[in-house]
Amino acid sequence: MNAPASAADTLRATLTGLLDGLPPKQAASAVERLIATYRGDTPTDAPILRDRADVAAYAAYRMPATFEAVRAALAAFADAVPGWTPGSHIDVGGGTGAATWAVTATWAGTRPVTVLDWAAPALALGEELAAAHPELGDARWQRARIGAALTLDPADLVTVSYVLNELTEPDRTALVDAAARSAQAVVIVEAGTPAGHARVIEARDRLVEAGFRVAAPCPHSAACPLAPGTDWCHFSARVSRSSLHRQVKGGSLAYEDEKFSYVAATRLPATPAPxxxxxxxxxxxxxxxxxxxxxxxxxxxxxxxxxxxxxxxxxxxxxxxxxxxxxxxxxxx
Known part of the structure; x- marks a missing residue:
């Protein structure tokens, strides 16, 4: 009898035919623009994912890497709060839903899930992909502008992955504060760059001020010991590439390493790593x-x-x- 497919395997399978019918040059152009956007430091008011072509390129280029980075952060958080399982989940700026897949890979079972994003094409594709996952079939995919006016319903877990880079400083502050008011646990993931680390530390400090305790990666909730501009805290997740993924990314290796920074903070009792x-x-x-x-x-x-x-x-x-x-x-x- 075959073992059930993991969330990672199921996600890869759903992405396999995603670019069918999309001209290679169009996919490559969209990927190049996405690379420039996600590695840049300049927020943009326009939706990054504008149409189906953009979303297809995004899913092939970013979903597997985002999934693995968020899953690694969630695994560290789960180690710090053993026995706890989120009863509800809000994914802010979730796009096509990679973080929701990572949550189900970390904690089995169904729960109310809401994915918020301003890009309607991303939400539509995320819902389409989620139909392949038995634990995400009832997720809500809701259009919402991520910024100062955002309000969040109460939830056990709020995830914010690769979103802060797209926001102005006031909007970043408002989003982190909204997450702190809403959730028992907040997990924020950003690119593993000096700028990404700085955004994570900014969010970490606000969560601590709001009464949260850092569960991971830090072994304490005091100020980060790294002096700004001298070093940055980041980690690496190994990402398997499908043949289609290698084609879109323009690489030949069967894997890549996704560098990311993160903070997982909670109001729950937690035992951080020594x-x-x-x-x-x-x-x-x-x-x-x-x-x-x-x-x-x-x-x-x-x-x-x-x-x-x-x-x-x-x-x-x-x-x-x-x-x-x-x-x-x-x-x-």
Whole structure:
């Protein structure tokens, strides 16, 4: 008997035929414009996704990467609040709904889901794609202008992924405040660039001021120890590419690494990681160098050597973004 498909597999399958009938030059042009928009720092008042061609290019170019980045952030949050499952979810600026797929991949079961976005073509395609997912068939896809006038219904979880870059500073502030008033938990994901990190820190500070506790990635809710302009906190998620995805992206590898920054904050009881690996571990002969953000509000490098036994073996398996030290395996002290 075949195992049920994962959310990632189902999403990839629904995207496979998405660009059928769309001229390659039109898809490439839309992708180039999207790349410039999503990597830029200039907010725009016009909808980024203007028509079906734009939305198809967006879904092929961005949905798998957004899904994996948000899923990684949600997994870290779920580790900090074990046993909790969101009873409702609002995805602000959700476009074609990648974050809603990531939520169902993190917490099984159905729940009321609302996706808000100003781009009607994105919402239409998101609803079409969601029909392939048994847990998203009843989601509401609602057009809404994301900005200062936005009000949100109460929800257990609000996600905001790759949206803050599109907003002015006053609109970013209003959105984060609205999410804080609405939700028990807020997860915000941005591009893993210095500017993206700065937007995440801006949102993180407002959530903490509103009474939230940071559950991930930070092991504390105090000020970020990274001095602005000197470094930025970001992580990496491995994204599998389909042949169609490789064609649209103009690449040949079977995977890519999505760099992202995020904050997951909550009013719920939470146990953040004791420390977080904030750079790719460096494996040397007989030792592993780990850059850690620690609960004492400092970032420092630690060296784990063979003499540390099990901890050394764990360090060799550690990945960028992991909690440190790892939780003991069941049955082992």
């Amino acid at each position: 420390a977080r690996v904030v750079r790719r571990p460096q494996i040397r002969k007989g030792q592993v160098l780990l850059d850690l953000c620690e609960a004492d509000e400092h970032k420092r490098r630690t060296t784990v050597t063979k003499r540390h036994g099990d901890l050394y073996r764990a360090a060799r398996d550690a990945d960028w973004g992991d909690a440190w030290p790892p939780a003991p395996e069941p049955g082992r002290s």
